Amino acid sequence: MAAFDYDILVIGGGINGCGVARDAAGRGYKVLLAEMNDLATGTSSASTKLIHGGLRYLEHREFRLVREALMEREVLWQMAPHIIWPLRFVLPHHEGLRPAWLLRLGLFLYDHIGGRKRLPPTRVLDLTKHAAGKPLKDGYAKGFEYSDAWVQDARLVVLNARDAADRGAEIMTRSEVIRIERSNGGFVAEIADRATKICRTVSPRLVVNAAGPWVDQVIELAARGGNVRNVRLVQGSHIVVPKLFDHDKAYIFQNTDKRIVFAIPYEGDFTLIGTTDRDFSGKPEKVAISEEETAYLCAAASSYFQRQIAPADVIWSYSGIRPLYEAGAASAQEATRDYVLKADGDAATGVMINVFGGKITTYRRLAESVLDLVEKHLGARNPRWTAGATLPGGDFPFDGFEALVAGLAAHAPSVAETTIRRLARNYGTKAFEILGPENSLGRIVAANLGENEIRYLVKKEWARSAEDILWRRSKVGLRSTPGDVAALTAFLDGERFGSKAATG
Known part of the structure; x- marks a missing residue:
């Protein structure tokens, strides 16, 4: 039998790749994860930042997906109560769109098919009297309030990578797989450091292709050419504006085009509005919100809120690409959000497991499904374990956040x-750990970021640039200035962070 460096090479440092690496490392496999950019650079940091069942997916009869996602809400909340917390959503009834009885039926199913235990149930609101009705235009008299949860999406990715590394996985960021070939029942892969251009050759027994929007390119790389079309790229964009309401609830609005748009309290002083849903044909790394999308989101929110929102109000926007499995849906809105796993090859030729689609909410279940396939080909090691294991920093009671703050x-x-x-x-x-024995942030470098926190992010969380820290490890970028960016960049350069970057 050929000697292999690793049991599993995971390609892709988004939520699916990091979730798979964590689960596999915890089961005893030797794991290497390679991400060509920073962790969560693509789709996984461009979500609506919700842990949710997907209320609208009930209309498309995706009951299995909705049920699995609903079951995961409380599992994930207990795994990471610092970055995930409950959020109540207000759904105003819009005359002329979905009738009230249909909304009530959908929410009844939403409450009961997912094993909800701790999240509060749906209730009917009189929007003429309730605080949630005050920001809305006159005419919205009835509403429904239901539960889902909020997540800091990019931090969820990073914490999965950190836990994977703590359990023995090796995490390589800014490292692109430029060659992959089948050999001796496994693979030989060449990985290039994008900064130094130094290449490293590794030999994994099995490959998990979790490259998201780039999943077909990895398949083509392994096949040495061809025109592979397994994914449907769907663009989703969001805008951030100054906060539109003072309460802590979110809104879900129905539109006349049968889509829905969320308006969510965001980082204290802002409101997040999204998302769009349209097919995308360009290079995923070039995705950016269009004027049309901005206008669409402003108009959608303005049709409900008394305060009218214009493109000039937008403080920040972001776009991502959903790599949905191509099953021939007539429109982007109808394409399934469920994940699809395809194992290519066998014990004689080497197995590559390709991951298509998926949602942040179901990433842990997707990882378990991938590991089922891994066990089939590599043999079982340790049993399933992630459902009851907290992520780094989440080892406190799910309802104990205020006690943590006090401590x-x-x-x-x-x-x-x-x-x-x-x-x-x-x-x-x-x-x-960040505050350390001196109980402080250390010298403030930029945008309320102290030396201790920055060094922690470099040493423990693979941060290399100001953008990594300001926009993915945090959202401090919303309140930063060009001077902050320059000061943070200068500090990172002065630290020679490359020699101190996170390991694992």
Whole structure:
């Protein structure tokens, strides 16, 4: 039998790839993950940032997907109560669109098919009296309030990678797989560091292709050519505007085109509005919101809110590509959001497991399904384990966030409460490690980011650039200036972070 460096090479550092790496490492497999950019650079940091069942998917009769996603909400909440928390959604009844009885039926199913235990149930609202009705235009009298959850999506990816590394996986960021060939019942892969151009050759027994929008390109690379078309690329864009309401609930709005748009409290001072849904034919790395999408989201929100939203109000926007499995749906809206796994090859030729589609909410279940296929080809190691294991920083009671904040405040009384809350939300109990024995952030470098936090992100979370820190490890970028970016970049350059970057 040929000697292999690794049991599994995972290609792709989004939520699916990092989730698979974590699960596999915890089961005892030797794992290498290669991501050509930073972790969560693509789809996984461009979501609506929800842990949800997908209420509208009931209309497309995707009951299995909705049920699995609903079951995952409370599992994930308990795994990472610092970056995931419950959120109540208000659905105003719009005369002329879906009738009230249909909405009530859908929400009844939503409440009961997913094993909800701790999240509160749906209730009917009188929007003429309830606080959620005040920002809305006159005419919206009845509404429904139901439960889902919020997630800091890019941090979820990073914490899965960190836990994978803590369990023995090796994580290579900014490292592109440029060659992959079948050999001796496994693979030989060449991985290029995109900064130094230095190449490394590895030999995994099995490959998991979780490259998201680039999944077909990896298949073509392994096949040495061909024109593979397994995914339907669908663009989703979001805008962020100054906050439109003072309460802590989110809205879900029906549109006349049968789509829905969310308006969600975001980072304290803002409202997040999204998403769009349209086919995309360009290069995934070039995706950007269009003027048409911006106008669509502004108009959708303005049709419900008293305050009218114009493109000039947009503070920030972002776009991502959903790599949906191509099953011939007539429109982007109708394409399934469920994940599809395809194993290519056999024990004699080497097995590549290709991952198509998926949602952040079901990433853990997707990883378990991938590991079922891995076990089929490599043999079983340790049993399933992720359902009851917390992510780094999440080792506190799911309802204990305020107690964590109080503990951090007592530990570091000189740090402002707003900063304490930000640290608690981003890092959970790991915030104590960041504050260190001196109980402080250290010298403030930029945008309320201290030396201790920055060094932690470099050493533990693979951060290399100001963008990594300001927009993926945090959303401090919303309040940063060009001077902050320059100061943070200069600090990182001065630290020679390449020699101190995260390992694993």
